[in-house]
Amino acid sequence: MRPHFLKLQAQPQNSFSIRRDVLPYFKGVWHYHPELELHYVIKGEGIRLVGDKISNFSAGDLVLLGENLPHCWRCNEEYFSAYSKMNVEVVVLQFLPDCLGRYLLNLPEAYLLPKLFEKAKAGLSFTGNTRARVAEMMQQLVDLSGMDRLVTMVSILKELSESAECSEITLTKRKFYTSNEIDTNRFNNICNYTLTNFRREISLEEIAEVGNLSVTSFCRYFKLMTNQKYSDFLTQIRISHACRLLIDDKLSTDTICFESGFYNISNFYRHFKKVTELTPLVYKNKYMQGKPTGYDAFPAIRAAPPPAPLITQTR
Numbered sequence: 001m002r003p004h005f006l007k008l009q010a011q012p013q014n015s016f017s018i019r020r021d022v023l024p025y026f027k028g029v030w031h032y033h034p035e036l037e038l039h040y041v042i043k044g045e046g047i048r049l050v051g052d053k054i055s056n057f058s059a060g061d062l063v064l065l066g067e068n069l070p071h072c073w074r075c076n077e078e079y080f081s082a083y084s085k086m087n088v089e090v091v092v093l094q095f096l097p098d099c100l101g102r103y104l105l106n107l108p109e110a111y112l113l114p115k116l117f118e119k120a121k122a123g124l125s126f127t128g129n130t131r132a133r134v135a136e137m138m139q140q141l142v143d144l145s146g147m148d149r150l151v152t153m154v155s156i157l158k159e160l161s162e163s164a165e166c167s168e169i170t171l172t173k174r175k176f177y178t179s180n181e182i183d184t185n186r187f188n189n190i191c192n193y194t195l196t197n198f199r200r201e202i203s204l205e206e207i208a209e210v211g212n213l214s215v216t217s218f219c220r221y222f223k224l225m226t227n228q229k230y231s232d233f234l235t236q237i238r239i240s241h242a243c244r245l246l247i248d249d250k251l252s253t254d255t256i257c258f259e260s261g262f263y264n265i266s267n268f269y270r271h272f273k274k275v276t277e278l279t280p281l282v283y284k285n286k287y288m289q290g291k292p293t294g295y296d297a298f299p300a301i302r303a304a305p306p307p308a309p310l311i312t313q314t315r
Helices: 111-123 128-141 146-162 181-197 204-208 215-226 230-247 253-259 265-276 280-288
Strands: 019-023 036-043 048-049 055-056 062-065 070-077 088-095 124-126 164-168
Touching: 036 128, 048 062, 055 230, 062 111, 062 128, 062 181, 062 204, 062 280, 088 128, 111 146, 111 164, 124 128, 128 146, 181 204, 181 230, 204 215, 230 253, 230 265, 230 280, 253 265, 253 280, 265 280
Parallel strands: none
Antiparallel strands: 019 088, 036 062, 036 088, 048 055, 048 070, 062 124, 124 164
């Protein structure tokens, strides 16, 4: 689906933007912008969509998004309750590639920066010591000014460009274009409805009505926009939720199956193995042992082009 272009508010007094947001929840539109974005989640959890990838996010999530790479963060449903006392907190750094000067990227000492910015077009997820050091510097940067601000920015870029503790988020580096308002609103409605109701059966007739289309037109439309069937997209959302519940380790696997919208145990196991390349038990055990599980990087939760836009407010 073609994402929504977002024009960020200009800050002529600064060469880049840094802010700390404390919000009831993330409820963002599927959007993109020419600025790179370094996104650090201090508090909160939910589903993250970047390019052609659906995954979970939680506190400590640190990603660098390249220029014009579509993205969206959406909190779990419990955040949207009228009685919820939960909130989310994030530090967001946004900058153009030449924000520190037109010639910086051509300096021999800065040869790693163009490579970092190129890799960021696929999205980069950082872990380990890199994540800890960069997260600390980002939080300090919020309150800095003058030369201290510039020095810390350079230090962050240095840390990211020299790090081997990162992995690409998306499969491909794609170019994206703006969509018309009707298509954007239609897919916002479809995805909102799916993310709210994925725990129960959603028929094609039901979701087609949400999109104000006939079933035949809806199937053609969804395939055209996302290059996948709606049933596959719905399964990806359900498996993402199941992975979060497995890691929480509060429910049995059978209960998680039904809580995630599957009504057949064998069907759940089959889809889980297909998407994560692991069984639920192996997935949970690997997480408990501190090994990579794919909690924030499911091998098979990918689509080309990327999933449709979400919601109606930036983040």
